[in-house]
Ligand SMILES: [Zn+2]
C-alpha cells in the first residue's frame with residue numbers, strides 16, 4: 001500500500017488516491033481522486049511551486065522547469081477556492097468502520113461546540129447528498145458560497 005489516504009492541513013481535507021474528489025478548477029466538476037497524478041505541484045501539499053489542490057488532466061499544465069501546475073499557479077496567481085468533498089467520500093467517512101475513530105473525535109468536538117443534542121454532521125451529509133443529486137458540475141459555485 002502506498003499513499004492512499006492522508007490529511008492536508010493547509011486545505012484541511014483528506015488527500016490521497018483513496019479519496020474521490022471533484023477537480024478544483026473553477027466550474028469544472030470532473031471526477032478525479034486526490035492522488036499524486038492530479039495534484040498541482042506534483043507532490044503532496046503542492047511542493048515548492050504548486051498550491052496542492054487537485055485537478056483533472058485538462059486543468060493541469062506541463063512546464064519545462066516546473067512540475068505540473070494548475071492554471072493559477074502556472075501564472076503565479078492566488079490558488080483557486082477548493083471544491084467541497086464529494087458526497088460519496090463524506091458518506092464513506094460517516095459509515096465505514098475504518099473511520100470510527102475519526103467519527104468519535106468529531107462527535108467529541110461537536111458536543112463541546114454545540115451541546116449534547118446537536119447533530120450537525122448529519123445535516124451536513126444531508127446537504128451534500130442533496131447537492132450531489134442536484135447534478136454534476138454545480139458543486140463549485142455552491143462550494144465557493146460555503147467557503
Ligand atoms: Zn495550483
Ligand SMILES: [Zn+2]
Pocket residue numbers: 023024025028029030055056057058059
Ligand atoms: Zn478540471
